[in-house]
Amino acid sequence: MAIVHPSGEGDLAGVYALPEMTLQADVVVIGGGPGGSSVAGCLARRGRSVIVLEKERFPRFHIGESLLPRSLEVFAHLGVLDELEQTFLRKPGARFLCSATRRTNQYLFRDAFGGGFPYAFQVPRADFDHVLLKHAARLGADVREQTEVTEIVRDDRGRPVGVVGKDASGARFEVSARFLVDATGRDTLLTSGRPEAKSLLPRLDQSAFFTHYQGAFRQHGELEGNIQIIVFEHGWFWLIPFRGDVASFGAVCNRSWVKTKRQDETLESFFDRTVAESCWATEMLSGATRVRPVGALADFSYRVTDMRGDGWLKVGDASGFIDPLFSTGAHLAIKGGYEAAVAIDDALRANDVSSARFDTYEKRVRYAAELFLGAVQAFYRGELRELLFLEPQRPTLRRTITSMLAGDTFHDKPPTWARFLKERFPPELRAS
Numbered sequence: 470m471a472i473v474h475p476s477g478e479g480d481l482a483g484v485y486a487l488p489e490m491t492l493q494a495d496v497v498v499i500g501g502g503p504g505g506s507s508v509a510g511c512l513a514r515r516g517r518s519v520i521v522l523e524k525e526r527f528p529r530f531h532i533g534e535s536l537l538p539r540s541l542e543v544f545a546h547l548g549v550l551d552e553l554e555q556t557f558l559r560k561p562g563a564r565f566l567c568s569a570t571r572r573t574n575q576y577l578f579r580d581a582f583g584g585g586f587p588y589a590f591q592v593p594r595a596d597f598d599h600v601l602l603k604h605a606a607r608l609g610a611d612v613r614e615q616t617e618v619t620e621i622v623r624d625d626r627g628r629p630v631g632v633v634g635k636d637a638s639g640a641r642f643e644v645s646a647r648f649l650v651d652a653t654g655r656d657t658l659l660t661s662g663r664p665e666a667k668s669l670l671p672r673l674d675q676s677a678f679f680t681h682y683q684g685a686f687r688q689h690g691e692l693e694g695n696i697q698i699i700v701f702e703h704g705w706f707w708l709i710p711f712r713g714d715v716a717s718f719g720a721v722c723n724r725s726w727v728k729t730k731r732q733d734e735t736l737e738s739f740f741d742r743t744v745a746e747s748c749w750a751t752e753m754l755s756g757a758t759r760v761r762p763v764g765a766l767a768d769f770s771y772r773v774t775d776m777r778g779d780g781w782l783k784v785g786d787a788s789g790f791i792d793p794l795f796s797t798g799a800h801l802a803i804k805g806g807y808e809a810a811v812a813i814d815d816a817l818r819a820n821d822v823s824s825a826r827f828d829t830y831e832k833r834v835r836y837a838a839e840l841f842l843g844a845v846q847a848f849y850r851g852e853l854r855e856l857l858f859l860e861p862q863r864p865t866l867r868r869t870i871t872s873m874l875a876g877d878t879f880h881d882k883p884p885t886w887a888r889f890l891k892e893r894f895p896p897e898l899r900a901s
């Protein structure tokens with residue numbers, strides 16, 4: 470039996486034999502995190518048939534809890550902004566604190582160039598990812614949780630034309646689709662088994678340790694939702710307050726500090742010892758109670774060389790991950806998801822899903838990611854760290870840093886501030 474697409478557009482006849490249990494869609498999205506939900510929601514909103522396969526059952530814990538204002542444009546487009554407003558704490562900006570000098574400096578999104586939303590949200594990801602995924606389903610996507618993609622189905626030219634999924638009962642089924650999106654996050658499904666397609670990024674060999682606290686420090690009034698970024702000798706800490714009295718607290722540490730962890734030392738004890746290295750971290754957690762076990766992740770920064778091909782593309786962490794420092798991961802997944810949906814919809818309409826049609830998508834996402842990458846590497850080299858705390862600071866520099874922190878990084882023509890930042894802090898893609 471041949472596959473004929475329900476929309477009549479495209480013809481997969483003769484590509485491969487149709488088994489008994491086969492679902493069909495314009496697009497199959499693997500992974501239901503922010504990247505997968507955004508691309509699926511945007512495509513469903515455009516009338517495309519979309520199937521999302523997510524291996525976990527939501528809500529589930531995930532790291533990455535601080536968002537950027539420029540993602541809100543996508544939420545507004547999807548029609549989910551009001552629900553997010555009602556559920557999560559507003560984040561008006563970022564406050565940096567230096568443990569060595571006790572200097573502090575605060576960047577408020579309302580000072581960014583180019584307008585846009587003057588706030589983002591601080592989100593427990595279990596809840597946030599669930600809201601986005603349910604919303605994608607409301608928009609018409611066929612969302613299947615607890616369904617892991619175990620194989621990619623390819624035609625005789627090697628082009629992906631579908632996937633095999635395994636549901637919670639262990640039953641296997643196929644989805645045939647005209648287009649496939651890899652939104653599997655750090656699992657990087659389409660990259661797995663191909664080490665040549667994934668490389669570590671220079672200067673970003675950090676490790677992260679993270680947990681949640683009740684009763685930790687937070688600023689007052691409209692600044693309550695600020696992220697606190699504490700710089701200390703061995704790296705930096707984040708404090709991300711949620712609505713209510715719980716906050717996420719994490720440490721990102723360099724290799725030499727992580728080496729001081731003894732074999733018999735628990736993660737909790739190492740975490741406490743790390744917190745004790747910073748006056749600010751100690752003060753902010755004084756009297757607070759840890760309410761989650763400490764988690765850990767190492768070597769989380771990587772570059773993926775291929776972001777697209779004939780009939781497929783990668784979104785979010787599946788296309789690379791920089792570093793948690795400026796909270797850019799979810800933004801690149803959400804905004805990248807929107808950009809991907811626009812490109813996929815155009816390609817399906819033109820009945821041409823060849824790789825070349827996704828050239829602009831790749832260029833836009835890489836430009837944004839590399840702008841962040843250059844800034845993050847400059848922070849670890851110490852150059853940007855100095856500028857962050859500079860006093861007095863020229864208003865133009867303050868607005869440039871704020872625009873980057875707001876995630877204003879997808880442009881048809883890069884504005885002056887973005888060109889300045891990229892020239893001042895060019896990204897290092899390979900170890901020199």
Ligand SMILES: Cc1cc2nc3c(=O)[nH]c(=O)nc-3n(C[C@H](O)[C@H](O)[C@H](O)COP(=O)(O)OP(=O)(O)OC[C@H]3O[C@@H](n4cnc5c(N)ncnc54)[C@H](O)[C@@H]3O)c2cc1C
Nearest residue numbers: 500502503504524533534535618654677785786793798799
């Ligand atoms: C220490 C640390 C701190 C961070 N802090 C922040 C932060 O404050 N702000 C921020 O924006 N970002 C942060 N990030 C990054 C953020 O976590 C990611 O960038 C973001 O989650 C990417 O979204 P995604 O949709 O691409 O992937 P994910 O959110 O990882 O979603 C991928 C989904 O795919 C599913 N999946 C995987 N394989 C399969 C399969 N075979 N079949 C079906 N489903 C599958 C997974 O279950 C998962 O639900 C941080 C990262 C780290 C390491």
